[in-house]
Amino acid sequence: xxxxxxxxxxxxxxxxxxxxxxxxxxxxxxxxxxxxxxxxxxxxxxxxxxxxxxxxxxxxxxxxxxxxxxxxxxxxxxxxxxxxxxxxxxxxxxxxxxxxxxxxxxxxxxxxxxxxxxxxxxxxxxxxxxxxxxxxxxxxxxxxxxxxxxxxxxxxxxxxxxxxxxxxxxxxxxxxxxxxxxxxxxxxxxxxxxxxxxxxxxxxxxxxxxxxxxxxxxxxxxxxxxxxxxxxxxxxxxxxxxxxxxxxxxxxxxxxxxxxxxxxxxxxxxxxxxxxxxxxxxxxxxx
Amino acid sequence: xxxxxxxxxxxxxxxxxxxxxxxxxxxxxxxxxxxxxxxxxxxxxxxxxxxxxxxxxxxxxxxxxxxxxxxxxxxxxxxxxxxxxxxxxxxxxxxxxxxxxxxxxxxxxxxxxxxxxxxxxxxxxxxxxxxxxxxxxxxxxxxxxxxxxxxxxxxxxxxxxxxxxxxxxxxxxxxxxxxxxxxxxxxxxxxxxxxxxxxxxxxxxxxxxxxxxxxxxxxxxxxxxxxxxxxxxxxxxxxxxxxxxxxxxxxxxxxxxxxxxxxxxxxxxxxxxxx
Amino acid sequence: xxxxxxxxxxxxxxxxxxxxxxxxxxxxxxxxxxxxxxxxxxxxxxxxxxxxxxxxxxxxxxxxxxxxxxxxxxxxxxxxxxxxxxxxxxxxxxxxxxxxxxxxxxxxxxxxxxxxxxxxxxxxxxxxxxxxxxxxxxxxxxxxxxxxxxxxxxxxxxxxxxxxxxxxxxxxxxxxxxxxxxxxxxxxxxxxxxxxxxxxxxxxxxxxxxxxxxxxxxxxxxxxxxxxxxxxxxxxxxxxxxxxxxxxxxxxxxxxxxxxxxxxxxxxxxxxxxxxxxxxxxxxxxxxxxxxxxxxxxxxxxxxxxxxxxxxxxxxxxxxxxxxxxxxxxxxxxxxxxxxxxxxxxxxxxxxxxxxxxxxxxxxxxxxxxxxxxxxxxxxxxxxxxxx
Numbered sequence: 028x029x030x031x032x033x034x035x036x037x038x039x040x041x042x043x044x045x046x047x048x049x050x051x052x053x054x055x056x057x058x059x060x061x062x063x064x065x066x067x068x069x070x071x072x073x074x075x076x077x078x079x080x081x082x083x084x085x086x087x088x089x090x091x092x093x094x095x096x097x098x099x100x101x102x103x104x105x106x107x108x109x110x111x112x113x114x115x116x117x118x119x120x121x122x123x124x125x126x127x128x129x130x131x132x133x134x135x136x137x138x139x140x141x142x143x144x145x146x147x148x149x150x151x152x153x154x155x156x157x158x159x160x161x162x163x164x165x166x167x168x169x170x171x172x173x174x175x176x177x178x179x180x181x182x183x184x185x186x187x188x189x190x191x192x193x194x195x196x197x198x199x200x201x202x203x204x205x206x207x208x209x210x211x212x213x214x215x216x217x218x219x220x221x222x223x224x225x226x227x228x229x230x231x232x233x234x235x236x237x238x239x240x241x242x243x244x245x246x247x248x249x250x251x252x253x254x255x256x257x258x259x260x261x262x263x264x265x266x267x268x269x270x271x272x273x274x275x276x277x278x279x280x281x282x283x284x285x286x287x288x289x290x291x292x293x294x295x296x297x298x299x300x301x302x303x304x305x306x307x308x309x310x311x312x313x314x
Numbered sequence: 315x316x317x318x319x320x321x322x323x324x325x326x327x328x329x330x331x332x333x334x335x336x337x338x339x340x341x342x343x344x345x346x347x348x349x350x351x352x353x354x355x356x357x358x359x360x361x362x363x364x365x366x367x368x369x370x371x372x373x374x375x376x377x378x379x380x381x382x383x384x385x386x387x388x389x390x391x392x393x394x395x396x397x398x399x400x401x402x403x404x405x406x407x408x409x410x411x412x413x414x415x416x417x418x419x420x421x422x423x424x425x426x427x428x429x430x431x432x433x434x435x436x437x438x439x440x441x442x443x444x445x446x447x448x449x450x451x452x453x454x455x456x457x458x459x460x461x462x463x464x465x466x467x468x469x470x471x472x473x474x475x476x477x478x479x480x481x482x483x484x485x486x487x488x489x490x491x492x493x494x495x496x497x498x499x500x501x502x503x504x505x506x507x508x509x510x511x512x513x514x515x516x517x518x519x520x521x522x523x524x525x526x527x528x529x530x531x532x533x534x535x536x537x538x539x540x541x542x543x544x545x546x547x548x549x550x551x552x553x554x555x556x557x558x559x560x561x562x563x564x565x566x567x568x569x570x571x572x573x574x575x576x577x578x579x580x581x582x583x584x585x586x587x588x589x
Numbered sequence: 590x591x592x593x594x595x596x597x598x599x600x601x602x603x604x605x606x607x608x609x610x611x612x613x614x615x616x617x618x619x620x621x622x623x624x625x626x627x628x629x630x631x632x633x634x635x636x637x638x639x640x641x642x643x644x645x646x647x648x649x650x651x652x653x654x655x656x657x658x659x660x661x662x663x664x665x666x667x668x669x670x671x672x673x674x675x676x677x678x679x680x681x682x683x684x685x686x687x688x689x690x691x692x693x694x695x696x697x698x699x700x701x702x703x704x705x706x707x708x709x710x711x712x713x714x715x716x717x718x719x720x721x722x723x724x725x726x727x728x729x730x731x732x733x734x735x736x737x738x739x740x741x742x743x744x745x746x747x748x749x750x751x752x753x754x755x756x757x758x759x760x761x762x763x764x765x766x767x768x769x770x771x772x773x774x775x776x777x778x779x780x781x782x783x784x785x786x787x788x789x790x791x792x793x794x795x796x797x798x799x800x801x802x803x804x805x806x807x808x809x810x811x812x813x814x815x816x817x818x819x820x821x822x823x824x825x826x827x828x829x830x831x832x833x834x835x836x837x838x839x840x841x842x843x844x845x846x847x848x849x850x851x852x853x854x855x856x857x858x859x860x861x862x863x864x865x866x867x868x869x870x871x872x873x874x875x876x877x878x879x880x881x882x883x884x885x886x887x888x889x890x891x892x893x894x895x896x897x898x899x900x901x902x903x904x905x906x907x908x909x910x911x912x913x914x915x916x917x918x919x920x921x922x923x924x925x926x927x928x929x930x931x932x933x934x935x936x937x938x939x940x941x942x943x944x945x946x947x948x949x950x951x952x953x954x955x956x957x958x959x960x961x962x963x964x965x966x967x968x969x970x971x972x973x974x975x976x977x
Binding site: 093180278 | 824829831834846973
Binding site for chain 2: 048049052060112115116142144145147
């Protein structure tokens with residue numbers, strides 16, 4: 028028994044507002060975008076003929092198809108870096124730090140920057156990476172280089188560096204949660220049975236944290252694919268990934284092309300999430 | 315004893331890595347904070363040319379083109395409204411999931427769609443929808459709707475996790491003792507899930523406060539704070555933007571501290587009552 | 590304790606129900622009447638001008654800023670706009686799309702004070718007309734010249750801005766091709782919006798002899814392909830440090846000396862020089878790229894009288910003087926009473942100023958900013974360049 032009868036009418040009523048909200052504000056616009064991407068003609072009118080021309084035009088363009096791939100590669104790189112880094116940090120925080128006071132303090136230290144705007148944090152990287160920026164000044168001061176390294180700013184490297192700083196905690200967070208749920212006696216029990224720490228990690232701890240890893244990766248994936256501001260600001264307006272392309276076409280008032288890219292972006296995200304959901308069932312979170 | 319040494323070394327390596335990353339994450343923000351106190355002729359990188367509150371004064375002084383106070387106010391009101399709406403809707407939705415109604419799997423994925431869909435898409439699509447319907451875009455109507463669609467799934471997941479850990483037997487006890495479902499929910503369930511509710515509220519507030527891709531398309535003529543910051547980026551990049559960054563960070567921290575304190579206080583009162 | 594929790598729950602419930610009402614009851618907003626919705630750019634929506642306008646007319650200006658003229662024109666479709674900052678070719682385009690309404694010249698008493706370059710399309714009866722969209726030719730909507738698509742407000746002839754400490758020149762003259770000189774690899778910034786960036790790049794390529802289009806302001810598809818292919822190669826070599834869209838961005842780039850040469854605008858030169866960096870504006874060897882910005886009235890403008898107030902305010906001289914301070918020429922010669930006489934001789938007379946006087950510059954116009962007929966193709970290829 029619980030406060031809600033299983034399969035009762037009350038649950039439908041409770042679910043209705045949220046469902047209606049999401050349907051109206053998310054589903055309908057996405058479907059609309061898909062429809063607009065199929066519009067022929069040039070005017071903004073609902074009477075436009077339906078055609079696949081916009082898609083054929085997009086895929087006929089080698090550069091744009093290449094862009095889809097380079098966006099995926101860039102995202103995969105970020106996922107790898109943040110995944111490994113995030114796991115190390117999470118492991119250190121949960122397993123290696125004994126005193127809960129320290130653990131809380133460190134955890135807060137990591138989480139607090141999150142509560143500042145992502146935009147500000149991305150902007151903060153510009154004075155850092157530039158030719159006269161802090162990193163270059165430190166390197167030159169330490170004598171490591173003679174002239175400033177230009178590759179840090181307005182380049183893919185710079186974008187990756189900034190995004191690692193922005194999103195690693197997203198990869199680490201769910202892992203921390205899952206690691207916390209593992210009772211420490213499990214490790215001890217395994218070790219008394221003569222398992223080396225490496226085996227303990229590989230066969231017990233890592234599989235138990237796998238859901239957290241996957242969730243973290245999904246979060247990073249979603250955020251990196253959708254992130255246009257960092258790419259534009261730190262890339263110096265020179266670089267464009269798939270999300271930037273939507274905006275570029277939108278600003279050029281080419282709604283059809285923008286919708287095509289938007290639909291492609293959505294399909295990529297859906298594909299990624301579906302793969303992830305096969306691996307882990309997040310409805311069992313916390314159970 | 316070999317593996318004990320290896321454990322220690324691993325511990326050290328991980329520790330150093332963690333601390334390096336901590337610095338990596340904090341340094342830009344720290345630099346931002348330091349540079350915001352630049353002298354009046356300071357640029358956006360070192361040297362600072364003296365220290366002053368000049369840039370904070372600039373932020374405070376309202377001019378037609380760069381006035382941050384209305385956007386700050388709008389963002390705060392919007393975030394509070396989002397937070398409240400998210401709390402109510404996510405508790406309702408999570409409770410509905412417990413009822414395991416037919417189609418609750420689809421419902422779950424429907425809500426997840428809000429997290430999955432990139433902000434630009436939702437904003438862009440919604441703006442086109444409004445254009446087709448002839449509805450004017452405004453920060454307090456269309457942007458509010460879109461913001462909630464972003465924060466609600468996070469609140470929903472939080473409440474789901476809380477309900478998953480929730481001990482149903484407490485409700486059962488109350489129900490067997492004759493309390494109505496509503497009373498049980500109000501007096502037993504709610505107090506126990508309140509920390510989760512605070513979490514959902516916190517998500518609602520902070521996610522809405524910092525949100526910009528959805529806002530970009532749906533605010534109409536009035537800007538929210540992140541949009542005002544982005545507009546300022548287009549103009550000259552002066553330490554004024556660092557002052558804004560530091561100020562908004564400060565406000566975020568205050569809001570989070572208040573929420574966390576409330577969370578902690580409620581947790582303590584709930585735990586206190588149990589023993 | 591129970592009391593506190595109950596209050597909290599009640600508050601949460603009430604605020605959810607009340608939220609829509611609270612929000613829609615206004616929040617921070619100006620008085621609804623006496624407002625003017627402007628769609629402008631960062632180089633004209635400037636505080637001094639806006640504040641003076643509000644002071645004189647008691648109308649509250651509400652500016653919306655975007656560096657892209659196309660984006661501003663599109664905004665008329667989706668948001669309330671009264672006045673839009675536009676140039677002649679885009680005004681013609683917007684007229685075609687029924688987004689602008691004709692301006693009645695008889696309501697503008699200072700129209701006769703317009704510089705002949707704008708009023709008639711040439712500085713003197715024998716000066717060259719220049720390729721592209723000449724405003725003096727394009728803005729009139731009828732033979733009798735009683736209606737215009739936009740009111741010219743300020744203009745300039747653009748060339749190349751460069752850091753004189755790093756780049757040597759002879760007599761402050763640079764060819765447009767200097768933008769692509771491999772010596773400055775990694776220190777170049779190019780304008781990032783499609784039609785203008787493409788035009789500047791085409792000017793550079795023409796100076797280097799790489800292309801020779803009959804009308805450089807209206808490149809054919811094949812010519813666009815050539816330009817973009819060249820740009821993509823340059824990008825791969827790392828020739829460009831960054832692309833810039835709003836003049837503040839370029840100021841930062843040049844003031845921090847990350848960029849040494851760019852297809853800059855006058856206000857950039859003024860500001861960077863003011864920060865102590867020796868930035869100069871070159872005389873263009875092949876001729877300048879001229880442009881003229883002004884104001885059009887949106888088709889669905891709400892307050893027509895306020896619009897004419899704005900137009901007359903701009904022709905009266907105060908804004909013209911303020912724009913002169915950042916290096917633009919005022920189209921109406923009413924600015925002198927608001928401008929320091931020394932600046933008048935500097936800016937208009939060319940005394941101690943790069944590039945000479947207004948007359949010198951007006952006589953060396955090669956091309957006018959134009960909205961190309963196949964802008965969509967430009968956008969598609971330009972986005973390719975950015976995506977590469």
